[in-house]
Amino acid sequence: MFKIIHIALAAILMAIAAVPPAKAAGTSGDLQEKKSRIQSGIQELQGKESYTNNEIKRLVGMISETTGEINANIAEVQKSKLDIDQLNKEVTEIKERMAKRKALLKERARAIQQSGGNADYLEVLLGSKSFGDFVERMSAVSTIMEADQKILKEQESDEKKLEQDEKKLADRVMQLQNQKKSLQQKKEQQKQQLSELEKTMKQLKTKEKELHEEKMSLKEQEELLASQQSAADRAAKMDSSHGDGGVPAISSGSFTRPAEGVLSSNFGARWGTRHMGVDIANPGSNVPIVASADGVVIRSYLSSSYGNAVFISHSINGQKYTTVYAHMKSRKVSSGQTVKKGQQIGVMGSTGESTGQHLHFELHKGEWNAAKTNAINPIGIVPF
DSSP states (O other), X not given: OHHHHHHHHHHHHHHHHHSOOOOOOOSHHHHHHHHHHHHHHHHHHHHHHHHHHHHHXXXXXXXXXXXXXXXXXXXXXXXXXXXXXXXXXXXXXXXXHHHHHHHHHXXXXXXXXXXXXXXXXXXXXXXXXXXXXXHHHHHHHHHHHHHHHHHHHHHHHHHHHHHHHHHHHHHHHXXXXXXXXXXXXXXXXXXXXXXXXXXXXXXXXHHHHHHHHHHHHHHHHHHHHHHHHHHHHHHHHHHHHHTTTSSOOSSSSSOOOSSOSEEEEXXXXXXXXXXXXXXXXXXXXSOEEEOSSSEEEEEEEEETTTEEEEEEEEEETTEEEEEEEEEESEEOOOTTOEEOTTOEEEEOBOOSSOSSSEEEEEEEESOOOTTOTTEEOOBTTBOO
16 A cells, blocks of 8 residues: 555656746747646646545545554553453462462472381282271272372363463463554554655645746736837837937937946856846935836836836837836836836835845847847946
């Protein structure tokens, strides 16, 4: 039984490991395909959760049954104590009888020695002085011989019974001890199996939660992608309408610095991962975040990972760009709104997956996608 459960557990754990990890999607078609795979994965995990839950219930029932057997064993031990006490009493009585017989036999031997050692029944008979005396002596000798034989037989019988009773007592005690030990081992095995099943259930629940979160993340990406094209089209119209001098310059060039502060993290490798933007840290209060260039807000919302975030689409000299401003304390623009270079769009903060107050800034040459394949190093393009 336990071997079967172990095999089932191993199969479930292998299935958990086989559920594909999250992979970033880039297009709407990719997202739909990914959502379909995630939903299938969720359904598969839920099926395994149902199976594991049934196994847990069955094992709990087995543990309850084994506990009942242990309790029955304890009750039987209590009942057997009376039998064991009775056996001990009988053994004590036998030993007392045997001790008395041994004392009697010793006394008879001592009497024989004191009489000169003559224990020959034939001599007793031949020493009769008359027929009447012979008959009397014959009767006495017969009685003595029968008594001696009876004593010896009783002694032999009691010795045999004592040996049998002591063995019976020892066997009974050993049987109850072995039964209790076996039941305790069985219960420990079942408890270990239950622990493994509960651990497996926890892993299944964790994996399902991750897939649900990934599904929600895909929904977020889908909404971003859906609003991105519209914002990009409007940004392109802005680019063609105002030319080079329509907006007062905040700084020279096409982009301006999105916030004041220290460049605390660069673009590229970081802590074993790829950091697809730069971080600007500033401990001050109400530090303004501004649009790095003219554009249209793709989306302004609260993300579980980005925190308070704003995505802006830009068209600069015919080239499409997308900027991302994350972890803000608050946002001052809404989705679909037109913004100007240097216009405040929020306040620096530490929302979402953040460890301190800073602005996470991304620059994408083209559209934003979850894989961030269009992300470029903003240093050298945006004046920091």
